[in-house]
Amino acid sequence: MRKPADSSAPLADLIAQRWSPRALDETAEVTWDQLRAVLEAARWAASFGNTQPARYLVGRRGDDTFRRILGTLTPRNQAWAHRAGALLIAVMVTRNEKGEIPYAEYGLGLAGQNLVLQAVAEGLVAHQMAGFDADAARHEFGIPDEAVPRVAIAIGVQAHPDVLGEERAVERERAPRRRVPLGEFGYTGGWGRPAF
Structure with a gap:
């Protein structure tokens, strides 16, 4: 299921096609070569003074690291993320x-964006989650x-929304993508004055 961005200007295809599905194919593999590519993309992100603050723990479905990362996720995220080909x-x-x-957090954010865009280039999808136990x-x-x-x-291959089972989750997966209007996003001359 594709949900390209509804934008007021043409976007690069990787950006237009990137979104965060939860419906993942539990039989599809994410290869080490694909993981190498997404991590290389993250590694080459800009960072303040080239400080490179981003690091990643990486597990592929079926290995011990994947199982341990899955165990740190909230139950709500575990309910769908167990189907991912990889968890980071x-x-x-x-x-x-x-x-x-x-600006370490900003640097990690830039690396994360490179990572998810490279996932799209690899024919994969990525879903970033705050719902995990950092202390664990x-x-x-x-x-x-x-x-x-x-x-x-979570990184994987997108599946049909019905794999999510619960009607509310399926509806959420199928819902259109939304963003604030550009007039509420870019200002000129002062706060709240739309640039476009």
């Missing part, structure tokens, strides 16, 4: 040998104090 936890490094890393992830994987688990990510 994005971690923000806040200190390095030079001290505090400025820290304990489970020995994440040091200067690194902060910020988001979990």
